[in-house]
Amino acid sequence: MTHPFEIGLEQELPADPEQVWAAIATGPGIDSWFMGRNEVEEREGGAVSMETGGRREDAVVTAYEPGRRFATRTSAAPDGRFMAFEYLIEGRAGGSSSVLRVVHSGLLGDDWQDEYDALRSGWPFHLHTLREYLAHFAGRTGTPTFGLRVWDGRTRDEVRTAIARALGADERLAVGLPVHADVPGLPPLDGVVVWADDDRAAVRTADGLYTFHQGAGVAVMFHHLFGAADGAEPAWQAWLAALPA
Template identity: 55%
Template sequence: MGHPFELGKEIELSATPEEVWSAIATGPGIDSWFMGHSEVEPREGGRHRFAMAGEVEDATVTAWEPGKRYAYQTEPGPDGTFMAIEYLIEGRDQGSTVLRMVHSGVLGDNWETEYDALRVGWDMYLGTLTAYLAHFAGRTGTPVTAFRPGAGDPDQVWAAVTSAFGLTGPAVAGQPARLELPGLPPTGGVVDLVELPTYFGVRTTDALYRFIHSGPDRGNVLVVGHHIFAADADPAGTRQVWQDWLTGLPVG
């Protein structure tokens, strides 16, 4: 039996309403901070398409008020489950903007685990949106996603990930971080998102690197969900480098 839910978040962004609208209501904007790949048909009744890991989900745009309100909703599945997302944009003084997000719908039988994943996941993605608008506004990011199911328990995984970035002890926002991968330029930056045991992020001059651990109830999957802003980014090649890195990470 499905379980109705509603989840709300509010953040203040150092960006204009127009910049926020571009980030949350266009395909290239969404790709610069959210998971997977998105396409948006810019009108009420249009299509909002989301694709990740070979799966495609279509939704209908239910509200299209440029600079103010954007919303979309998936069709109910055979079990009645569906998702609806609404964004409300409010401009503030000195070029800042308040963004309110409401995610609602009907979850399946394992709704408590799903809801908790959504709650924490939105914190990470809205944190990534904040970083995108503060440091990469006007640029388009290339999403890079890779997975390692059964990676191991959170303590093992995060010890390996943070060690790979040259960190010792607990990860703390603001720490310098550096990673060298064969096939990619050396990656130096700063830790900018930390909420262990769920997610960890590093910002560089041309990328937002994001790592997510699903937890034991969801298969101990370690997910790479990066956004690359380099002009010469090679999505397929970069994804393969990170998939190889995940596969070879000394955990599990």
């Protein structure tokens, strides 16, 4: 059985509507703060795709009003499940900031409660990453970098602690904490924690946004690199794989 849902959020952003539009309605813009590698055919009725770790999800543009409104919708699965996203941009007086309203809706499957809870808790994190991007890297295009490790039998807390220790913390990351990581084949990572909760963490450096997602038996990375990125994805995957179990 499917279950309808709707999530609505609002985020003030330190950017004008044109900059916000470029971030939420173009492939390179979405690559710079959200998940995966994205392509957007920039017109109503255009194709949209997101590829993450070998998995591809396709959608279609259902609204395209530059600087104001952008919406997409996935095709319905055999059981009727689908996802729809609507972004509404409103410029603030003075033109240097905007408010972004996001509505995520659709139909979820039998495990709808867990999936809804994950979506609901994830959106504030993603909008915070968007704000970090526009505040510190506006006008630059990030290279998305993905990593995944399955830790069978490990709790979420154990996975979170392993990542925290690899970044130089004792047990937990905290906002404002300076962190350091040595990734073989890449320059050292030196940055500051800009988000930390039980499930997710984000680190900002001079040339990147590094995000870590922690669950029971699994760790996922979605990084956005604004400097040199050659070889970064396999290097970060090797770093994640080498963390003590």
